[in-house]
Amino acid sequence: MGLLRYIALRASLIIPSVLILYTIAFIVLRVLPGNPVLAVLGTKNIPEEQLQAIMEELGLNKPLYVQYFEYLWNVLQGDFGTSLIIRGRSISADLADRLPATVELAVAGMFVSLLLGITTGLVAGLKKDTKIDISLRVYGAITYTIFIPWFGLILQLLFALWLGLLPVSGRIDPGTALEEVTGFYLLDSLITRNKEAFIDALSHLVLPALTLGIVLSGPYTRLLRNNLVVALESNYVMAYRARGVRNYRITWHAFRNAIIPVVTYAGLQFALLLGGAVLTETTFDWPGIGTYLVEKIQYRDYPAIQAVVVVFAFAVGVVSLIVDIIYALIDPRVRY
Numbered sequence: 001m002g003l004l005r006y007i008a009l010r011a012s013l014i015i016p017s018v019l020i021l022y023t024i025a026f027i028v029l030r031v032l033p034g035n036p037v038l039a040v041l042g043t044k045n046i047p048e049e050q051l052q053a054i055m056e057e058l059g060l061n062k063p064l065y066v067q068y069f070e071y072l073w074n075v076l077q078g079d080f081g082t083s084l085i086i087r088g089r090s091i092s093a094d095l096a097d098r099l100p101a102t103v104e105l106a107v108a109g110m111f112v113s114l115l116l117g118i119t120t121g122l123v124a125g126l127k128k129d130t131k132i133d134i135s136l137r138v139y140g141a142i143t144y145t146i147f148i149p150w151f152g153l154i155l156q157l158l159f160a161l162w163l164g165l166l167p168v169s170g171r172i173d174p175g176t177a178l179e180e181v182t183g184f185y186l187l188d189s190l191i192t193r194n195k196e197a198f199i200d201a202l203s204h205l206v207l208p209a210l211t212l213g214i215v216l217s218g219p220y221t222r223l224l225r226n227n228l229v230v231a232l233e234s235n236y237v238m239a240y241r242a243r244g245v246r247n248y249r250i251t252w253h254a255f256r257n258a259i260i261p262v263v264t265y266a267g268l269q270f271a272l273l274l275g276g277a278v279l280t281e282t283t284f285d286w287p288g289i290g291t292y293l294v295e296k297i298q299y300r301d302y303p304a305i306q307a308v309v310v311v312f313a314f315a316v317g318v319v320s321l322i323v324d325i326i327y328a329l330i331d332p333r334v335r336y
Contacts, residue, residue, distance in 0.1 A: 010324055014317035021313040022075075022306060026068055029302050036060065036084055036300035058084060060302075071303065075310060081303035085296075091307045094292060099311070100183030101171060102288035105208055105280065106273050112213020113273075114266065117220020121262075122255065124221065125228030136221060144218035152211040152283035159207060167204050169285035176200045208284045212277065216269060220262055227258035260327065267323025270316055 037054050038046070055061045059070070074081060080091040117140075124136035160168040171185055172178060178197040181188045186205070189198035231237065231254035240250045278290030285291070289308055296304040 007321070007325060010321045014314065014321065017317050018310055018313040019072075022072070022310050023068075025306050025309040026071075029300070029305060030064060032300075034300060036302055039298075039300040071306060075307075080307035080310075083296075083304055084301045085299050085304075091304050094304070095289070095307060095311060097183070098287060098289050098292045100185075101286060102277055102281070102290060104184050104186065104205065105212065105286060105288060106270075106277055108205055108209035109212030109216065109277065109280070110266070110270075110273060112209050113216040113220060116213060116217035118224060118259070118262065120217070120221040121224025122228065124225040125232065125258070126251065128229050128232075133225070137225065140218040140221035140225075142218070143214055143221075144216075146215050148211060148215055148279040149283045151215060152207070152280060155207050155211055156284075166207050168207075169204075171204050171287060172197065172201050173204075208280050208286055211283070212273070212280045216273060219265065219269070223265055224258055224262050227261055228254060231255075231258045264323060264327055267320050270319040 035051075035055075037051060037058070037060070052061065059067065062070070071081065078092070080095065083089040083091055083094065120136045120139060124133045124140075127133045156168050159166045167173070176197050178185060178188060178194060178201070179192045181191050185201035186198060189195075189201055232250075234254075237250055237254055240253070277288065278293060280286065281288045281290030282294055289311070293305065293308045296308070
């Protein structure tokens with residue numbers, strides 16, 4: 001019951017978090033100089049009467065507090081409004097089209113980062129103060145400071161242009177037929193048993209996922225390595241060794257304790273993962289929420305930008321809640 005109460009409390013905190021971020025986005029967009037209608041039209045040579053008529057049609061001439069609460073009320077009903085760029089185009093439809101691409105990239109990037117980070121952290125912790133340990137610690141420090149677009153361009157140059165092994169951009173080749181069921185290309189190709197589409201979609205996903213995963217793997221390497229070293233030098237490990245317990249079992253128990261902070265950090269890093277996905281999508285022309293956000297920022301599309309902020313904030317809140325639940329389940333010392 002304590003855990004259930006904690007889950008309910010944490011879930012209720014998602015709402016004010018989303019509300020705060022939406023408020024910040026709303027204020028920043030209105031404070032920035034310039035007129036969104038002129039940004040969309042790409043010209044200032046428009047009669048004042050026509051400009052005011054367009055703003056009235058879009059609801060941009062209403063008082064700010066009216067725009068704030070009107071949009072918020074629509075969001076609570078599941079309506080993110082329509083785009084200022086394409087008149088009448090539903091933002092909800094745009095998000096439904098783009099979100100699967102971002103989620104697919106984020107999951108793949110998280111998988112790569114955890115695989116690399118846990119593997120290198122485990123090896124570094126077991127090889128403490130050796131050349132391998134020092135090399136892997138340097139790897140962890142360097143990867144976390146790499147600029148994602150630069151690293152993505154390097155991988156494109158190496159694997160796409162020089163070696164010709166992988167495609168340079170997009171989610172799938174235009175000539176590849178794929179019946180969309182969920183919007184997740186890998187999953188859709190498996191559902192429809194389309195082997196050609198699966199290989200094509202996977203080959204397009206490799207470079208963006210590697211870029212995002214390698215950059216985000218560094219903190220996991222250092223965090224797991226440091227916690228594993230502490231765990232292997234703890235009193236309970238010394239007791240195990242004194243009793244003649246085999247090394248692989250000792251390592252397993254130490255690893256279970258050292259991995260707990262990594263799980264917590266993985267949830268906290270999800271926000272960074274989404275931010276990194278924006279840069280990665282832009283570099284690889286990946287048709288997800290990131291490229292959609294960049295496009296809408298260029299044209300000052302208020303409703304679309306606010307919608308992306310709300311979706312990102314809600315996603316981070318949900319993932320943080322899931323991580324807290326997992327943390328409580330894997331760590332018997334945690335009580336609520």
